[in-house]
Amino acid sequence: MKMNKKIDVHHVTRIEGHGNILVQIKEGNVEKVEWQIPEAPRLFEAMVRGRSWQDIQTIVTRICGICSISHSLACLKGIEDAMGIETSEQTDKLRLLAHFSEQLQSHILHIGYLVAPDLLGAKSVVPLVESHFDVVKLVIKLHRIANTWSDLLAGRTTHPITFKPGGFSKIPTEQELRDLHTTLTGIIPDLKTLVSVILSLVDKLPAFERETEFIALVHPETYTFYQGEIGSSDISKTTPLDRFESVVNEYVSPQSTAKWARWHRDSYAVGALARFNLNSAYLSPLASEIAQMFGLKAKCINPYWNSIAQLVECGHIVESSLLILEQLFSTGLKTEVPKVKPKSGEGVGCVEAPRGILFHRYAFDQLGICTTANLVIPTNQNHGNIQKDFEALVPLIMDRSEEEIRLWLEMLVRSYDPCVSCSTHYLEVEFIK
């Protein structure tokens, strides 16, 4: 019997932002499969034009509430690159600590609140409070610690206020960092508990694979989040950051207010799985152990396992942070006051946000006024890949019930941990008269 099915999801729940799924199957043929982004444009690239170099970070950090530290860091590195501002080793270490706090916060939020309900058969985390109270309590504890950690380095959990071009306006005291060291050491058993919970549920993740190009920051002998060049699983050569436009090749899709990206194939993926696939050799011992427990190896091409890669990274983040703290204790903290003279120039800042590689390009005039900006967000780089995953997946599962097809597609979107609001763009529209 030829089947007819329609799946129309407005909007997908448990992701950041708004996205729709549309599938139409008629007479046994897949007529339409679309991942649509209706999110309103954010206009940040236009907003920063005409603003002072001193204000840019405060503005663009507001692109997102979950990855605001990542946007801040990419922005500051872009300004510093444009104006030839150097940062001290202490600044870079403290920034990386702040960056790690956000990675942990974001990954735990994603795994615990957004993905776990699917694995436990719930529509949201709310019913899990009754059925799996201990797990919810553990997730809340880890999330809270990560938030407090962000407060310590960035001044507050969302939208940093201690960051400035060249350094910090305020740094923690050594005692505060020692307390952080104690706290992070203390959560390793909690992380292992979360790992064992997710391990017991990993069979609930669909077994779907599609050959994909993965792109991430790479740096010699480092599982890097903060520095390096652009790496791809399709080529061995890396690309310098200032040529990122030749990598992302953004283009407009009619079904999306966010641009799409492509390089060696029709689309590519960024995020934790991309980082793992390119850099897994340099994971910390705990992270490697977690990866082994799941049997996660590079090159993994199941997009649902991005969440597992995030869990692996949680181990790396905590262990790496402990090492950074110990390095800071051995050198001691110094009061450093950034002295910056603005000048004209153009620069690129790039970091790995929780969801993937993030690019900020800025140009400034001689007074330090921003003249142009180009921001390329991890999630808009992933939209095309989500679409291609849909196109490959739907024919394989179209015999299943509409409810199951819908669940698989929603879980697929969630696995990318999309930050849809970050990804939407201002579209330049030309009216042809």
Next chain:
Amino acid sequence: MSNVVIGLGNALLTDEGVGVHLIEKLARRHALTSFAGYLEYPDNTQDSPTNFEFLKGSPTSQPEQEIEFIDLGTAGTRVLHAIAGKKKAIFLDCAYMNATPGTIRKFTPEEVESQKTSEQISLHEGDLLRTLELSRQLGECPSEIVIFGIEPRIVAPGENLSPLLSTRMRVYLDLIEQELYAV
């Protein structure tokens, strides 16, 4: 600090942001030092690091009764962390109470029932009553919770309060401050 006052709402939706407007005014009235925390005053000076201190206010001048003022805006999920282990929490928010627009009512969670259904379409979603219940289950809920709900006149895109609510701000602040003096 054992007491916390939390302003909730979306300041870009006219009266939906009344909680945010209120907390900003309260913070200015009661702050003893310059503050940051959840309310930002970016430092553009390059000569010296800025010391940010958490907002403090003490109507009775007793340190043990210092009050934390927090603008949580639309960060619904953060309520849980902001109230953890506090003695008393006061919430300020826009609320549909079937009352005349501009009405302010004070109530406790036990006195009301939620009409909200949440499927987590947005991470900004927060069901306050459910969050308080979760806080209780975690054993970290304040022993005293007071909610001030204000019936909106307009909930639509806009950066300022409606004229009706604007003219009543002083009344709201006086009522809320009576609760602060009672801590």
